[in-house]
Amino acid sequence: MQLFSILSVILIFAPVALLLSFTPYLTRETISFGVTVSEYNYHTPILRKLRRTFATASVIGNGMVILVCLSLLQSANEESTAMITGVCTMLFIVYWAALHMLFHFKMKKIGGTLTTAEAPQRVKIDTTFRQNKLTYSNYWFLIHIAIIVAVAIISILNYDALPNVIPMKYDLQGNVTSSVPKTYLSVLAVNLVQLGVIALLMLVNWSIKTSKQQLTMTNPAQFAAKNIQFRRKWSLFTIITGLLLTILFALIQMNMFVPNLVLLTAISFIVPVVIVLGAVLLALTGRQGGGEIRNHQVDSERSKEQPVNDDDHWKLGFIYFNANDPSFTVEKRYGIGWTINFASPLSWVLLLFIIAIVVISIVLSQ
Structure with a gap:
């Protein structure tokens, strides 16, 4: 009876959790957990380790939420299904937000210790960019x-x-x-x-x-x-x-x-x-x-x-x-x-x- 609810968790929650866990690897190479860094510093060992730690903590935490949700849904009735999925969704969001803020503030502390080139900050602009078909x-x-x-x-x-x-x-x-x-x-x-x-x-x-x-x-x-x-x-x-x-x-x-x-x-x-x-x-x-x-x-x-x-x-x-x-x-x-x-x-x-x-x-x- 709960087939669609269980499949929804597997096919929607799980992929989204995976994407959020590896988001730090998908951001620009000049951004680390919402903090500006150089391309060189993005690939330094300390920031590589920070991304690995985040991904591990995210996969484990989100995985536990998904497993608990699936376990509860197996024996849930029609009335409790919506409540279970709602609570699990909230836990999913709260855990992601808390984890992101934790690593964001960690990154801000680390950012002050990173070395950068002594050069004025520059913005590169392609004046012909808007002439292309962008969408x-x-x-x-x-x-x-x-x-x-x-x-x-x-x-x-x-x-x-x-x-x-x-x-x-x-x-x-x-x-x-x-x-x-x-x-x-x-x-x-x-x-x-x-x-x-x-x-x-x-x-x-x-x-x-x-x-x-x-x-x-x-x-x-x-x-x-x-x-x-x-x-x-x-x-x-x-x-x-x-x-x-x-x-x-x-x-x-x-x-x-x-x-x-x-x-x-x-x-x-x-x-x-x-x-x-x-x-x-x-x-x-x-x-x-x-x-x-x-x-x-x-x-x-x-x-x-x-x-x-x-x-x-x-x-x-x-x-x-x-x-x-x-x-x-x-x-x-x-x-x-x-x-x-x-x-x-x-x-x-x-x-x-x-x-x-x-x-x-x-x-x-x-």
Whole structure:
């Protein structure tokens, strides 16, 4: 009975835990646990040992949480399954946050003892960078919108065929656990959520294109080419993710008219797993920004020059707050992808928008 819950832990929690455990190996070679370092110092024995220690502690801690969760789920009933997964998720997040902060502050202490070249800090910029095609066009999302509109029209045309009470949620036995009265709003609410999600993904795709350029001290031209590839593959992933979510929501809506619980349950499980595994595999194919995970340069070829240090603008090593920076999005320091500048008023509008989508989705599933 708990097969889907157990598989979700194995196919979603475990890959994410693995990715988080090895995140320090995926960051730029000028960042160590949210602290700016030179490329040379990143590969010194003391920082290599710090990364190994973090990965070991993370794998062991997250592994224990996952094993406990799997053990409890084997004998859980329908009511306790959600509580167990919720508690395990919280433990997972709390442990990661605590471990990250512990190693971040360790790194700050170590950072003061590292030697750097006596040279002014420089920023390398490729003035032709923006002339390249950095992402796939947002016009691709017209396919997603067309599907949403088509499903909405079908729903309106078949409105009278629906029962007066519409089932919204089922248990694993196929019994209805949540339903809402039939209204045009309740029938089309899924489409509104879809449009909100697509708007958010279009913003993400735009952010990938417009986020500021960051080049390495060594081989900046080569890194610029890899950075373009990095942006384009994550742009494509964003578009594909939007399409998969659009199809999932469309099936949920069509289930009101032609119930098929087996198909809906299977797709509802498969789509999140595919998205998560795709993100994990994509993240493991290259370092943040487009660098190589395995760098075969010898130490003498790595730059000892200290990159521009803006650590003061990164709270706890991963929250960016810089009122003097007009950029809305910047590359993450910890993890793969992009984050927002929390000093920008637009970032708070975006957060409220995301919260609104989540709240509406939760209300609809009740």
